[in-house]
Amino acid sequence: MPEVPPAESSSEQQPENTQRKRTLENTDDYTAKKKQRCWGILTSQGSWADRSPLHEAACQGRLLALRTLLSQGYNANIPTIDHVTPLHEACLSDHASCAKALIAAGANVNATTIDGVTPLFNACSAGSATCTEVLLENGAKPQSEMCQPSPIHEASSKDKSTECVLNESILVTQGVLCVGRIACLEALITWGADVDYDIPHLGTPLYIACISSGLQCTQKLLDGGANVQKGRFLESPLHAAAQKDSPEIINVLLEFGANINAKNLELKRPVESAPPNSSAEETLLLYEATPQxxxxxxxxxxxxxxxxxxxxxxxxxxxxxxxxxxxxxx
Structure with missing residues (x-):
């Protein structure tokens, strides 16, 4: 087996203490651990244990090591037990140069893990607009298959931890992630992803953006032609924005023609879903009383x-x- 080359000085090299660690929880622990994404990469101990040196190099952004391993005969598509490829790792860690090198060596841009996760989903999850563009330019499918994790839903979701973090450095990191996901969303729309793709238990990307209080994602989706009325079942995006007390998003939805009289499964209108005496309730009541x-x-x-x-x-x-x-x- 070829030896792993030593780490080189590179702009993409990451300190050892910042390497991404995989969780080992099973799917039953998914909700209990309050994961921040609707879909996740669930791996077993075996998957972690059988990672190849190529996986490690891709994960850590060690471009020289990765190229050396490829030249020594490593297969760019070498999978773990859970079908995680080095390209999955590179995209999840936002290492675009490593992703390019793997693709040039024949890596499958549409490879899926046993959970249906693609490198494109990983890129959107990491907020890596560069990896997203690289994948799309090399044949990645912008639209996920039925019953598989959806890149456009992942890109439409804003990390909710931005609402509660106190540490300034963490806040900056999360802000960068949010900006990156917006850029990923824009790329997906440009390459033909369905802005109204409806996943029963999640709803549409617009609903995800509204329930996540993502103003810019909401705007991008509406600019891309998203149906302002389509949410999750009878719950409209306007219901979601009202529940989250997001008057800015409510104003954008109303400007695009959202129906203030739409009723959800509880027969409530958006104004009735808003917290009492909230800004959302005030905004909706004012809209009702003002002729358009x-x-x-x-x-x-x-x-x-x-x-x-x-x-x-x-x-x-x-x-x-x-x-x-x-x-x-x-």
């Missing part, structure tokens, strides 16, 4: 008539640029 301007009603009618599949044709309409930008919410 004609220009807003016209914009919604035009966009509804065109349909999501033709919204990209708005710039080609024979209209003044000011009106085109208005129709595009710009």
């Amino acid at each position: 301007p004609l220009y807003q009603l016209c914009r919604l009618s035009v966009r509804d008539y065109m349909g999501r599949s033709r919204l990209h044709l708005i710039p080609q309409l024979h209209l003044p640029n000011l009106l085109k930008r208005f129709l595009q919410y710009r």
Whole structure:
């Protein structure tokens, strides 16, 4: 077996104490441990134990070591027991150069673990826009298969720990992660991911963004043509924003035509789902009491008539640029 080359000085090299550690909980512990993602990479002791030197090099961002191992005959697609490949590791750790080297050596960009996790999902989970672009440019499927973890849902979810962390350095790290996920979401939409992809137990990406209080993700999805009414079952994105007391998101949803009279399974309207005396309740009550301007009603009618599949044709309409930008919410 070839020896692992020593770590080299590299901008991608990570200190040993910052290496990502896998958890060993089984699926029954998933909810109990309050994991931050709707989907996760669940690995067994065996999967951790049978990691190859190539997995370690990819995980740690040791590009020279990785290239040396590949030149010595290591298979770029070598899997663990749980079918985790080195490319999975590189993308989860945001090492784009290692991902490129693996792909150049024949790594499968659509490889799936036993849990259905792809390298693209890992890239979105890590908020790695660079890895996301690299994967998509090399044939990664932007849309997940049915019953598999969804990259666009993962990119649409904002890490909830940003709402409660007190340590400044952690807050900065989480902020960078959030920005990275927004960039991943934008890339997925550009490459054709379905913005209305509905997973029964999760809902649509827009619902995930609203329930996660992700204003920018909400805006990106709506700009990409997401249906403002589609959430999870009868629970609309507006219900989710109201429950989370997010007046900024509520205003964006209403601007895109969200129905304030939609009822969920409990027959509650969004205003009835908002916390009493909250900003969300105040925003919705004010909207109900204020007649909508004609220009807003016209914009919604035009966009509804065109349909999501033709919204990209708005710039080609024979209209003044000011009106085109208005129709595009710009």
